[in-house]
Amino acid sequence: MCSYLELGALPAAVPCARLHVRHLLWEWGLSALAEETELLTSELVTNAVTATAGQQQAAIRLRLSSDHARVLVEVWDADPQPPAPGALGEDGTPDPQEEGGRGLFLVAALSTRWDWYLTQEPSGKVIWCELRAEPPEPSESVQSAPQALLPRRAPREQQKQPIEAMNDPDLLRRVRNRLRDLSPAGMRQVRRCDRAR
Helix, strand or coil: EEEEEEECCCCCCCHHCCCCHHHHHHCCCCCCHHHEEEEEEEHHHHHHHHHCCCCCCEEEEEEECCCCEEEEEEECCCCCCCCCCCCCCCCCCCCCCCCCCCCHHHHHHCEEEEEEEEEEEECEEEEEEEEECCCCCCCCCCCCCCCCCCECCHHHHHHHCCCCCCCCCHHHHHHHHHHHCCCHHHHHHHHHHHHHH
């Protein structure tokens, strides 16, 4: 199963992408993955909108693919610069006082795997992540999703390795707690985003 959506590179693209994900996963019978997939899609689309800010007639592209056991989220933007993870504090988590910089950390921490690649015609990049509904089996072979509707992949030697996240429950708990303790200004922004959905 596959779904493709092209959005303008505007802040309103984020709630539209989240709504699309929620309805699509319900339709596919993968509601158990909806909350995490919405969050990661939101982070990737927000990064894509930010990366293409100021470009005339800029668009971003979202593709969701599934085989009933996992969901692949791919977001294309026209900026060929590699994704830049935010700085981490001494405890290995993003600074809770910063308004941004947590997106790729959350993608790395919550997805089964993630990466990015450059594209040609049009040039840009795709950042993708995969979520699984059940644990992978050891003998399962890794297959890539079909590349229809997204630009062709650039040669491999131009790519860089993504950051790796630890699967440390204590670290994830600390991140969750810090996100809950955001400043009042940060909470107002979260409430505005929730109302926009």
